[in-house]
Amino acid sequence: MNAPQARGGNAFIKQWNPAAWADHGRRIIPIVRAYGGIRPRAARVAEPRSLGRIGSLEVRLAANATEVRRAQRLRFHVFYEEMRAIADGPSRLARRDIDAFDAICDHLVVVDHDLIERPRFGPPRPAIVGTYRLLRQEIADRHGGFYTASEFDISGLLARHKGRRFLELGRSCVLPAYRTKRTVELLWQGIWSYVLTHRIDVMFGCASLEGTDPKALSMELSFLSHCAKAPAEWAAGPLPARHVPMDRLSKDAIDMKRTLHVLPPLIKGYLRLGAYIGNGAVVDHQFGTTDVLVVLPVEAIHPRYVEHFGGGAERQAA
Template identity: 55%
Template sequence: MTIELLESTGVVETSQACLRKTIAVPTTDVLGRIANLETRLARSASEVDAAQAVRYRVFVEEMKAQVAPEADLHKRDVDSWDAVCDHLLVLDTSIEGDPEEQIVGTYRLLRQDVAERTGGFYSASEFAIDTLLARHPGKRFMELGRSCVLPEYRTRRTVELLWQGNWAYALRHGVDAMFGCGSFPGAVPEEHALALSFLHHNVLARDDWAVAARPELHRTMDLMPSEAINPKKALAALPPLIKGYMRLGAMVGDGAVVDHAFRTTDVLIVLPISNISGRYLNYYGADAGRFAS
């Protein structure tokens, strides 16, 4: 995940002021609940700020991402897309206090119509998204990004709620396909030769859905011949997020990209709604009603 952090306090303040103007989410906009966990969109600039703090804890303090001095000063992961995206949250409602203190996970959602008005998709800094979009002029795309959950909440329930939120949001906005970066830890693709090669040989996006890393950033995923790959070991080596998308029916683009700032190796996940496995549609509900409030 490349990051374009705002470089000065003034810019950060401008971005947050912009958020205060753009966020107008109804206070009843809950997308799902499981026990004490709830998923919904951010309702205020202060909730987005809290989500940025969660992102900082995960990406910088835990994963050791390199960020600009202002980000370290404010302990927030902030970039220019935050003001135009919707921010999906998971909250632990058993925590007493303001909602900002309850946020334990977040996802950033960017619809194509919004991206076209505001400077494009974040993933386009790494992958040739425009060629994919051009092949599907009648479809609505949505980008998923900045997914993170606090360590103590990395459970099946939290993952299910994040997907519940994504699915409900996609249905609400008539989305036909989702995409976004999936990351492996570390900036050396060869350290993930088994998993990357498995993705390349088995779930590569082809034909109308083919998409590749930008040529100047492209790192091969074809690091092992297919006959040398142990599928069971390869699946075990996949990050949980990428494995989860695969179960849903996702494909991956051709080529990985090294993000030196975040110290990750990124692949592009592509998930047409029509590809989503029937078992998952049944589980979450064709109307996203499985965990609806």
């Protein structure tokens, strides 16, 4: 659900890996046209409905394919230009973060009505300053599955909770100037409204720690393993070939205060909400991160957060 802190909200789910997904990608949507000829789900949204507003910032679903492409440009800027991830060919050529899942996902965007873009063609428009990608289980099931399955074996988790509605969260990023409490709150307001509208039972995805050396991340990984490890009901681990142990230090050896300080803000946010962490991590060399699985049952969310965002999808952020 998060890459390093500088991604601002960060990448819950990151770049599609063509090598790891050679067979899976063929079952989903070909990427040979670099998304330019694919009609995304967002194109079917006739009138964007506001899901929350704080001052000049508003959160809603992307209204059309143009807005999805603008969100992809934002992701490219944050992931590849700022964070120095390694772009694949289609993303590098298009200057957009592109993968095979974009066309089947809904795209949450935060726009700033005080920051106006004036494109070469078309009317002025508020800038997109943040985005999150949402994939519901019924959509994933029709198109080959979830992105998370490229890193973690979630088959048992889904099977144990057959009948519950899962929502995968990913590709979150925010421009540096907007990495503030109100932007994060707006993103969560949008997600919560989406969860209520679609009667979601469980949110999940990949969260990231910066760096690819698990030894250097021993404190953080051990903290998550000892203090937030998922119970058997919600447990899942990496694919066997990608498994990296997390319980590298004893609980007594962990500097709790320091570890809480250095954990990425989004991971801390999920833990405050009541999320669990899976058993084992995965190193993602393309993005320079070490990923963990985050599972957040809606029933486990702390009541004060439910009260804050409201029990009904009609509530707006204030």
